Amino acid sequence: MDQKKTWSSSLLFIMACVGSAVGLGNLWKFPYIAYENGGGAFVLVYLLCIVVMGLPILLAELIIGREARSNAFEAVSKLSGGKHFWKLLSFLCLFSPFILLSFYSVIAGWSLDYFYNAITGNLTHLTFETTGPHFGAFVSNPTKQISYHTIIMLLTAGVIMKGVKGIEKAIEVLMPFFGIIILTLSVITLSKYGAGKTLNFLFEFDFSKLTTKGILEALGHAFFTLSIGLGAMIIYGAYFPKEHSIIRAGIWITVLDTLVAFCACIMIYPIIFGTGMEVKESASILFTTLSVELHHLPGGQYVCALFYLLVAFAALSSTLSLLELVTSYVEDRFKLSRLKGTMLSTFIIWLFGICSALSNGGNEFFTSLKVMDRLDYILSNWSLPIGAFLISLFCGWVLSEEIKSRELGLKRDDPRYIIFNFLIRYAAPALMMVIFVSQLVN
Ligand code: TRP
DSSP states (O other), X not given: OOGGGSOSOHHHHHHHHHHHHSSHIIIIIHHHHHHHTXXXXXXXXXXXXXXXXXXXXXXXXXXXXXXXXXXXXXXXXXXXXXXXXXXXXXXXXXXXXXXXXXHXXXXXXXXXXXXXXXXXXXXXXXXXXTHHHHHHHHHTOHHXXXXXXXXXHHHHHHHHTTHHHHHHHHHHHHHHHHHHHHHHHHHHHHHHHOSHHHHHHHHOOOGGGXXXXXXXXXXXXXXXXXXXXSSHXXXXXXXXXXTSOHHHHHHHHHHHHHHHHHHHHHHHHHHHHHHTOOGGGGGGGGGTHHHHHHTTSTTHHHHHHHHHHHHHHHHHHHHHHHHHHHHHHHHHHTTOOHHHHHHHHHHHHHHHHHHHHTTTTTOHHHHHHTHHHXXXXXXXXXXXXXXXXXXXXXXXXXXXXXXXXXXXXXXXTOHHHHHHHHIIIXXXXXXXXXXXXXXXXX
8 A cells, every 4th residue: 555545643543533433423413312311321331332342343443444455345355355245244335334425414514504604693583483494494495405415525525535645634624623612612511501410411320211222222323423334444444554553543532432422412411401302302403402592602603603613524524434435445446546536436425415415305205205314224223233243243253363463463362352352252243133133123
């Protein structure tokens, strides 16, 4: 692999991976599923899933990527010696990012619109009654939906076109700003509301509130939030120089991703508690109630704009790894230049994404098919878990001990290596089987 295709430093690599992991899942999904599931006990299960399953699979992806040094699709066939069974995993490393990016880009576009309208003062008139209908009218406006989806795809393509160096440049701008904005917003909400209620809610372990459904959601979200199960860490790992530590990187990515999810709760919960919202509303709260409530803070209009900028940055740093996955495959498979590879993959994903963009009222046919909801369902409940399951089996049972210990930089009798091997061989696949069986039963 040539020099152009490696990260210039371990720090940039970690920042890029954190960028991929931190996204709408942290800012949107985590606060509301933790809320729906009653807080404390759910959070504990979630943290357990992150440690037992998330981190080992994340490390497994990095190992596979760095060992194979090729696009995710080929990495699997290369290391499996071309065995047919593993073609399924190769396929998922192409299919899942394709599907995810097609609708993630639409949602990312919403944050751009809200940012623009907040900063120009066009959201100041919204009230708790009118914010829902405003959002409804926006998502069912076909022109706006397609335009924002196009902008996000073009921005992402502009970066990916320049390869790893392009990603590095973008990450160097996006991540520090992301850090500053999230800290600023947390301080603003903390100084107005304090953290007491939020912390009580997150760390009060009342197990009577925990349901089987909640446990499954915690499991599912653990790998959604870390961006595992579709090869994102395989492709980023492929560009990671041999001399840096995979374990250290993996731990940083996991810790920072989790911290951001908690910060999101600190920003959002006081608002939920303050307005006594219905649980059902919480899924769309990010673009409805929250936009009104943010205007009540000091400097409201700008705080609100800053918040949607934060969401946009989080989403954009995630779309990068998704497009990189597809582009690196297209580039290698059809022997295209980086520019042509990027153009082709962007165009196909953009085109398919239009079905999602128009599925929230923009077009009768796509709306009746519920394209966006269905794709999200297929992805979160099936293709990501199956991908993660196969990756853990692949790393646990197909990769040799020699490869794993070399990549991790640990001797085979090192307790850390033994724990990793146990988790990736037995614990992670077993937990995953639990998800599948209960999914089928339900
Ligand atoms: N982790 C992202 C989030 O929290 C979503 C995601 C899942 C993702 N898998 C991914 C992003 C792969 C980039 C690449 O929003």
